[in-house]
Amino acid sequence: MHNLRSWNVENNTSKGLENLIMETISEKKSQYGMMIDLDRCNGCGACAVACAVENNVPPAYQQTNTRTGITWMRVFEIPNDEQFPQSDSVFVPMFCQQCENETPCVTVCPQNAVEIDPLTGIVGQIPQRCLGCRYCMAACPYHARYFNWRDPKWTDGMKLQLNPDVAPRMRGVVEKCNFCHGRLHTARQKAAANGSEKIDPNDYVPACVESCPNKAIIFGDLEDGSSEISQAIKSKNTFRFLSRLGTEPKVYFNSGRAWVREMAEQALTRTKKEEIYG
Amino acid sequence: MFPFVYEFHWTPGHIIFLGVFFSVFGMIIVTLINAMLRSRKDFRFKKAGAILWKTDFEDLPKFARACRHEFTGEAEHRVCDNGFNCGTCEAHQTFLAQQKAEINSDISQSDIFGFTMPPDRMYHRGHTWVKKMEHGAGSDTDDGTYIVGIDDFGNRLIGKPERVSLSEIGSRIEANTAGFIFEKAGAHLRILSPISGEVIEHGGNDKEWYLKVKADDSTNGMAHLLRGAEIRPWITREMERLQMSLATSKIGFTLADGGELLPDMNRHYPNVDWDAVWGEMFLEA
Amino acid sequence: MDNKLKTRPIVAREAGLMPRGVERTSFTNFLFWILPWTALLCFGVYAIYLCLADGLWHTNMDNRFAFGLWIFLDLTVIALGAGAFFTGFLLYILRRKELKAVINSAVVIGLICYSGAVSILMVDVGQPLRAWFTFWHPNTHSMLTEVTFCLTCYLTVLIIEYIPIVLKNRQLRQIPKFLVFEFELHKLMPVLAGIGTFLSFFHQGSLGGLFGVLRGRPFAFREELGIWPSTFFLFVLSAAAAGPSFVMLTTWLVQKISKKQLVKPEVMQFLGKVSGILLIFYIMLKSVDTLIWINSTSPSEGFPAFEFYARKSFGTWILLTEIIAFGLVPALMLLNKKLRARPVFLYGAGLLVCCGIMLNRFVMTIQTLALPTLPFDEFMSYIPSWEEAAAFLAVIAYGVVLYSFTFRYATLFPQERELQQIQRG
Numbered sequence: 007m008h009n010l011r012s013w014n015v016e017n018n019t020s021k022g023l024e025n026l027i028m029e030t031i032s033e034k035k036s037q038y039g040m041m042i043d044l045d046r047c048n049g050c051g052a053c054a055v056a057c058a059v060e061n062n063v064p065p066a067y068q069q070t071n072t073r074t075g076i077t078w079m080r081v082f083e084i085p086n087d088e089q090f091p092q093s094d095s096v097f098v099p100m101f102c103q104q105c106e107n108e109t110p111c112v113t114v115c116p117q118n119a120v121e122i123d124p125l126t127g128i129v130g131q132i133p134q135r136c137l138g139c140r141y142c143m144a145a146c147p148y149h150a151r152y153f154n155w156r157d158p159k160w161t162d163g164m165k166l167q168l169n170p171d172v173a174p175r176m177r178g179v180v181e182k183c184n185f186c187h188g189r190l191h192t193a194r195q196k197a198a199a200n201g202s203e204k205i206d207p208n209d210y211v212p213a214c215v216e217s218c219p220n221k222a223i224i225f226g227d228l229e230d231g232s233s234e235i236s237q238a239i240k241s242k243n244t245f246r247f248l249s250r251l252g253t254e255p256k257v258y259f260n261s262g263r264a265w266v267r268e269m270a271e272q273a274l275t276r277t278k279k280e281e282i283y284g
Numbered sequence: 285m286f287p288f289v290y291e292f293h294w295t296p297g298h299i300i301f302l303g304v305f306f307s308v309f310g311m312i313i314v315t316l317i318n319a320m321l322r323s324r325k326d327f328r329f330k331k332a333g334a335i336l337w338k339t340d341f342e343d344l345p346k347f348a349r350a351c352r353h354e355f356t357g358e359a360e361h362r363v364c365d366n367g368f369n370c371g372t373c374e375a376h377q378t379f380l381a382q383q384k385a386e387i388n389s390d391i392s393q394s395d396i397f398g399f400t401m402p403p404d405r406m407y408h409r410g411h412t413w414v415k416k417m418e419h420g421a422g423s424d425t426d427d428g429t430y431i432v433g434i435d436d437f438g439n440r441l442i443g444k445p446e447r448v449s450l451s452e453i454g455s456r457i458e459a460n461t462a463g464f465i466f467e468k469a470g471a472h473l474r475i476l477s478p479i480s481g482e483v484i485e486h487g488g489n490d491k492e493w494y495l496k497v498k499a500d501d502s503t504n505g506m507a508h509l510l511r512g513a514e515i516r517p518w519i520t521r522e523m524e525r526l527q528m529s530l531a532t533s534k535i536g537f538t539l540a541d542g543g544e545l546l547p548d549m550n551r552h553y554p555n556v557d558w559d560a561v562w563g564e565m566f567l568e569a
Numbered sequence: 570m571d572n573k574l575k576t577r578p579i580v581a582r583e584a585g586l587m588p589r590g591v592e593r594t595s596f597t598n599f600l601f602w603i604l605p606w607t608a609l610l611c612f613g614v615y616a617i618y619l620c621l622a623d624g625l626w627h628t629n630m631d632n633r634f635a636f637g638l639w640i641f642l643d644l645t646v647i648a649l650g651a652g653a654f655f656t657g658f659l660l661y662i663l664r665r666k667e668l669k670a671v672i673n674s675a676v677v678i679g680l681i682c683y684s685g686a687v688s689i690l691m692v693d694v695g696q697p698l699r700a701w702f703t704f705w706h707p708n709t710h711s712m713l714t715e716v717t718f719c720l721t722c723y724l725t726v727l728i729i730e731y732i733p734i735v736l737k738n739r740q741l742r743q744i745p746k747f748l749v750f751e752f753e754l755h756k757l758m759p760v761l762a763g764i765g766t767f768l769s770f771f772h773q774g775s776l777g778g779l780f781g782v783l784r785g786r787p788f789a790f791r792e793e794l795g796i797w798p799s800t801f802f803l804f805v806l807s808a809a810a811a812g813p814s815f816v817m818l819t820t821w822l823v824q825k826i827s828k829k830q831l832v833k834p835e836v837m838q839f840l841g842k843v844s845g846i847l848l849i850f851y852i853m854l855k856s857v858d859t860l861i862w863i864n865s866t867s868p869s870e871g872f873p874a875f876e877f878y879a880r881k882s883f884g885t886w887i888l889l890t891e892i893i894a895f896g897l898v899p900a901l902m903l904l905n906k907k908l909r910a911r912p913v914f915l916y917g918a919g920l921l922v923c924c925g926i927m928l929n930r931f932v933m934t935i936q937t938l939a940l941p942t943l944p945f946d947e948f949m950s951y952i953p954s955w956e957e958a959a960a961f962l963a964v965i966a967y968g969v970v971l972y973s974f975t976f977r978y979a980t981l982f983p984q985e986r987e988l989q990q991i992q993r994g
Contacts, residue, residue: 073631073949084945098945110785116713117702135702138625138695141713143635147785147942153635153695155626177624178695247943250871251784271871272944289705301709305718311764312725315757322753323746332745335752339742343980345987470585528990529590560590569589569742 037106037127037228038185039256040215041238042099044266046222047081049097054079056217057101059167060186062174064158076152078102078183079214086265096266099214099223102150102183103247103255104129110253111142111151127228127256128185136179143180147248148255151182185225186212207233228256245270333461337476341367343569348525352510353379355517367460368409371507396519399436406509407518408478410567411438412463414509417496428501432463432478433493437522441565442468443548450494451483457497459508464494469550471559473566479505522565529564530556586740588980591989592829603973606966613963616956617692625695629954636934638953639693642961644776644930646682647720648804649923652812653679653727654762654769659843661762670836673734674823674981675816680727681971685964687724692960712778719772726765729754734979770805777804780933787872789937791862799858800933806854810847811926813840814899814919821916823976830992831982834910841915844922845903852896859888880948883936891932895925 057079085095119135143151171188193209215225226235351362370376394402405415417429445466463477485496630637656675660668691697736751780789781798791798817840867874899918908914
């Protein structure tokens with residue numbers, strides 16, 4: 007749908023059903039972003055589950071492991087490798103960081119199956135156009151892209167729970183977090199039905215944000231200076247992973263703990279575990 | 285890709301990139317079509333035979349492509365790159381102009397290393413000869429009729445062929461293209477025609493010639509044929525070539541001991557790769 | 570005919586297909602040589618069938634190791650297959666006539682390498698039937714688009730260049746249509762060689778650019794020169810250097826296996842010299858590039874370069890081996906006329922050059938992906954599954970089979986007949 011929108015912006019002359027819907031939507035540019043308060047995250051994994059359910063991620067096969075499974079949202083536990091009582095750990099939910107500048111996956115895709123929507127800033131994947139070459143996966147510094155190594159399969163009971171707003175993906179294509187695009191689409195339809203030019207921020211809340219019991223995730227429009235997220239990222243405790251690569255990710259993290267912020271800035275230094283056993 | 289494809293952009297990047305791609309792709313296709321059209325043209329102008337000879341000739345080793353003026357010692361070392369078409373060779377004209385008269389003095393001898401190579405005829409490098417048709421007494425008209433046969437060297441090399449296919453009567457043959465085909469011991473050998481013209485009669489069997497040809501009027505039609513003093517050194521060279529060719533075969537026998545070639549050689553040396561030897565000697569790749 | 574001769578037919582039916590006057594092993598021997606390779610090919614085709622029909626989970630690739638053995642194979646064979654374009658360039662464009670002796674062989678090697686790479690690439694992608702989408706919705710910013718376009722065109726060129734070799738077969742050339750077409754096509758070879766050179770320049774480069782543009786992989790990322798990262802130019806140069814070496818090495822191997830001299834030693838030495846000259850330039854540029862990367866590119870992205878080599882399996886030795894043992898050493902061996910004249914050094918150096926290109930392509934794919942980027946990421950290793958290995962071997966088996974058939978029934982080395990005569994006579 008990103009494509010439809012951007013296309014319509016450029017070609018206002020063409021008329022169609024999509025056009026009628028789209029024209030009701032504000033062409034005001036948004037920059038959707040997210041911030042995760044790592045100090046609030048207790049690693050429960052509710053976001054990961056909600057994400058998989060919302061986006062029709064198929065259940066894993068028995069042989070699937072952490073390296074071949076599809077986990078749009080994946081929670082890592084990182085210890086500080088200190089002895090008690092200094093020992094501490096942080097949970098980092100990792101998913102597509104929605105890079106804004108020279109988005110690595112967008113520039114490499116040979117057939118425009120990965121595109122960044124100029125109106126929302128969301129990096130979208132078009133599974134129907136994806137060749138499955140996995141070049142985008144090699145390009146992604148966050149390892150946030152997942153390949154369908156097997157045919158997706160749901161049991162009959164699970165099929166009833168599929169989200170009708172999100173198309174399941176076939177074997178052999180790449181997928182990743184898209185800030186719950188099904189929900190964005192629903193919010194747009196609702197806005198259009200109400201004759202509104204702008205979607206209500208309350209109508210567009212990704213599943214992970216909604217599901218977090220500790221309200222650790224804030225989501226909103228970074229362009230809108232009054233939004234909660236625009237205020238939140240101003241904190242001095244805010245950081246982004248690998249921001250030094252210059253790709254301007256739109257997912258922020260926040261922690262009051264200095265070691266967590268330092269860890270995020272670390273380069274390729276070997277972890278303590280590797281130092282000891284490697 | 286195309287302006288009508290959904291999401292197409294006219295950006296400079298697209299224009300340059302796709303422009304280059306389509307140009308290259310177009311060039312490949314055009315090259316292929318060009319080759320096909322040229323082939324069609326070759327067939328229309330009946331160049332196929334000449335092309336076959338040209339291809340065969342290019343595949344010949346340098347030693348086999350030695351210039352006739354190297355035989356006579358006029359040139360030190362010269363390799364032909366003109367398909368033995370002396371008629372169109374500038375150097376040949378120069379050599380002819382400089383040729384001394386005495387070079388053709390002693391040419392009466394017809395016995396060369398035991399081969400009967402009468403000097404009354406002209407020889408083609410592919411071991412055929414051309415002789416002007418001798419008409420009976422009283423007829424002094426030169427009607428351009430020639431007889432074409434295979435020379436003694438070739439005869440002894442092949443022996444009696446099991447099957448001979450001659451160009452049809454009334455058909456045209458071109459110099460340096462297949463004049464007739466010998467089949468022997470499983471080998472299929474095309475013998476090059478020494479001249480261009482129209483086939484008017486078949487020989488063979490008890491006759492010494494195979495084709496009677498009404499030659500073209502072209503003045504250069506015979507320029508490429510060897511004659512007179514050239515025959516002896518040419519045969520010397522051919523013996524060397526034969527020796528090299530035989531040496532390639534596993535049995536490794538040589539002609540170093542001298543002596544004459546036995547007629548019907550392949551019957552005496554069945555282990556030789558005769559197909560290769562014949563191909564080599566009759567200038568077929 | 571009354572005096573029917575009792576001599577057995579010299580030209581058996583099968584031998585009639587071979588070029589005249591060259592020696593080939595008996596058909597039985599040939600079958601014994603071909604059969605194991607065919608079996609290996611069939612085994613690999615079965616593995617490929619599993620991957621295509623059942624899914625890529627048959628491989629050991631995963632979300633982190635999105636590229637594996639196959640991409641390494643593609644990069645390597647395409648680099649080694651560069652001999653086809655570079656020999657063609659030297660022969661048809663720069664008019665180095667002596668290379669006529671190996672051009673046919675180089676074309677066949679190129680065809681094998683490229684068709685093998687494209688076939689395995691079609692297994693490697695998740696949705697091979699969508700390959701044409703790249704032509705329909707091309708992303709002109711992607712190096713892979715450039716690679717796809719050039720590979721398609723160049724494979725077409727190689728097939729067209731292969732046609733005359735087949736048509737010159739002794740039986741096929743009897744058909745005038747084939748021979749005339751061959752003749753006319755051959756006359757246009759310089760055009761095709763020119764196109765091939767142009768295409769090869771771009772896709773060899775783009776294959777290097779493939780990794781050089783990966784901003785998210787500081788190990789592979791390189792500064793841009795013009796619109797291409799420096800790896801673009803390094804890959805072009807290294808492929809051009811390795812191509813002639815590989816042609817030389819395969820020719821040597823065919824000579825050893827067929828127990829015949831096929832090419833004059835001068836031609837081999839010339840190939841070695843060309844390889845050496847290009848290699849020394851490559852090594853110089855590669856060293857400069859590495860120094861710039863260590864001192865500027867990588868630190869500016871916040872990654873001290875030497876930390877990439879802190880892992881046990883991929884220490885600095887890998888960099889030194891690539892540049893010195895597989896680069897400088899063979900280059901000097903090939904540039905020295907006396908050393909080059911000795912087969913041990915000539916072919917030894919050729920082997921080192923080919924190893925060097927393989928190591929370089931290995932480092933670019935496997936090491937790039939093995940190294941973590943996120944601070945809490947781990948170093949990962951990957952071992953190919955048997956299906957991947959079988960498909961890899963199938964490409965090699967396919968190459969051997971195609972080459973063997975072409976060697977047996979077509980003229981790959983025009984000097985062979987002459988050399989055989991010199992040897993015997």
